[in-house]
Amino acid sequence: MNMAASLTAPEAIHIDGWRVRLSNLIPGQPSLKALADMIATLLSKAIPSVGNGLKPVLDQCDGSQPNVDRILEQLNRVLLTQAMEISLTTQVSGSTSSGQQPHNEDACYPSQTELERADTDDLPSLPRIAIVCDGVGGHAGGEVASQTVVRSLQLQLRSLLTEIAEQNEPLAPYIVMGQIEAAIRVANNLVASQNDCQGRTERQRMGTTLVVAVMISQRLPALDGHRDVNELYIAHVGDSRAYWITPEACHLLTVDDDVAGREIASGNHYPAAAQARNDAGALTQALGTGDANSLTPHVQRLLIDETGVLLLCSDGLSDNHRVETSWANYIGLIVKNIVSLPTAVESWVELANQKNGHDNVAVALMSCTISGDTTIVDTGRSSPHLSAQTLPPTELTAASKALLYGENEEPADMGSVTASVEPRRSLQVLVLGILLLIAISIAGIAGVAIWQTLRPSIPENLQDTPIPAP
Structure with a gap:
């Protein structure tokens, strides 16, 4: 301070x-x-x-x-x-897997199935929302909690997008953040009320982590009438993470709600000592375990001005620094159009199952392409509006799989993982x-x-x- x-x-x-x-x-x-x-x-x-x-x-x-x-x-x-002045197009896809576990307590939105069966009315909001949840509380506990939160949030956020689209003046960031926080608290109380009705106490109470991204489009007055501006809001509770990945770098955007982070933030321990604790990875908060008044969602806003991919994932992927050691190979496959976004999602899931198979995994990707840059999605559009384009999955070749998964097991620097390419200035x-x-x-x-x-x-x-x- x-x-x-x-x-x-x-x-x-x-x-x-x-x-x-x-x-x-x-x-x-x-x-x-x-x-x-x-x-x-x-x-x-x-x-x-x-x-x-x-x-x-x-x-x-x-x-x-x-x-x-x-x-x-x-x-x-x-x-x-x-x-x-920045024209942006997005694409989104998600998937989840039980890994080596008998049950899957992770959940995500949207899955490829949801994208394929979406109604026409749903299409405008599909590329704007991505959610990942990791349930806690055991099967029939964590599984219920994660799915409940995903269903509740995607409905609330789609309504929020509709309301904002009807505004003629942009809403201040604190108002949008407040609306997202309110939606998270509603989802929290849905799970908490189920815990109360079932008489669950203390560690028996089910809950879930959360990371959610929503791309807000607001209208601004312009000389030619109105123009759209896109703002990316990211919220999280627990240790599910968000990464922003470009060909040049991989940036972790969230800080885990765990004991190690709490001890570091409070000044009680240096990072090395805090992370060496036996309970370092224990969560300090999760949705549904208590009343919403005790919850502190973390919400931030980003304005995207470069082509890249937002990765949301549960700790089934992020454990053992798996993202930090694999991102460069992964992003190369996308920007070179070797794989589609849905295939990239499945590749991340397969990587987690192979390298971190001890846990369930959920992954959601939101690609963001600046107009004129066709490295991720060739939109053929000049409009600043978002599109719901989806690409058919393509099978990875053996060479592509080797490129993606690699054999490097050395953890990278956790502060900011950067390739040797000079950052764009x-x-x-x-x-x-x-x-x-x-x-x-x-x-x-x-x-x-x-x-x-x-x-x-x-x-x-x-x-x-x-x-x-x-």
């Missing part, structure tokens, strides 16, 4: 692809004016549309009582205006990075005191009795 001064030191701030990184932390709590003054030095590198949009926003930071809500609203509008990436930095910085500086007061604490029952890892 109290390291916000890092955001006012240009030498500590670096643009790494689509990410803004801090090379070191500087203690201190600067004013909004100090932040605005630093950002103003970067405007000379911004394109005119960005510079002209940011200047009046930065001017508002000079006042003695700046309206933070108004500043954030304007920053979001500038950011979405830039993202509006386009002006658009720099612009979006600066805008995101400003929004995060202002929200962080202005809201730290509120966060300290209102942040949810770890439920007492979870501090002492962690949920066993599924």
Whole structure:
């Protein structure tokens, strides 16, 4: 805490692809004016549309009582205006397997079967939602919990997409995040109520982990009427994970809700010591094990500005650093159009069964293709709208299987797995990075005191009795 001064030191701030990184932390709590003054030095590198949009926003930071809500609203509008120029097409597929286990407690959405039998009315939402759940509580417990959450969430999120599509003005990120959190809490209470009705207590209570991605399309006024802008929201509870994978790098986007993570975040242990604990992988929260008021879903927003693939998976795949050691071979097969997305999903599932066969596995992939880049999906479209295109599965050749699975068993660096290819440093990436930095910085500086007061604490029952890892 109290390291916000890092955001006012240009030498500590670096643009790494689509990410803004801090090379070191500087203690201190600067004013909004100090932040605005630093950002103003970067405007000379911004394109005119960005510079002209940011200047009046930065001017508002000079006042003695700046309206933070108004500043954030304007920053979001500038950011979405830039993202509006990016035309995006998505494709989604998912699958699950029991592995060597007799029962499958994992669940995902959408499966290939659901894609094939979808009604015409469902098609607009199909490439926008992906869900993975990993049940806990044993067969007829975890299996019920994971399937209940998947069914509940996909229905709620499809309704949310319909409601947002009817809006003429974009909703603020905190509103969308609040709606997603509310949907997760509803799903949580469906499972919790079943636990209560069946008299399940303590470790007998069934539950599930969750990772969900939803691509929101919002309408912005433009000179030619209205244009769409796409925002990717990712939410998770437990240790099911989300990765963003491009030909250049693989980034883990989520932090597991487990004992090791809790101890590291609280400052009680260094990472090595926390991960060496016998209960390091025990979950600190899961859907359905308790009331929704004790749940803390993690929700984040991403604006996609590069072609890549979002991977959602249960720990049946992510265990033993399997994603980090295999992603480069996997992404190469897709960008070279060697395999379709459904086949890639099945390849990940097969990899998990071969290398991590001790557990069930669920995988969902959402490919995102920027207009003009046909490396993943040749859409033949110039529209910014999303498509529900699906490709027929193709059988992997022996050479492709060898390329995908490989023989390398050495774990990779867990911080950020990056290939030897130089990251793309386009002006658009720099612009979006600066805008995101400003929004995060202002929200962080202005809201730290509120966060300290209102942040949810770890439920007492979870501090002492962690949920066993599924």
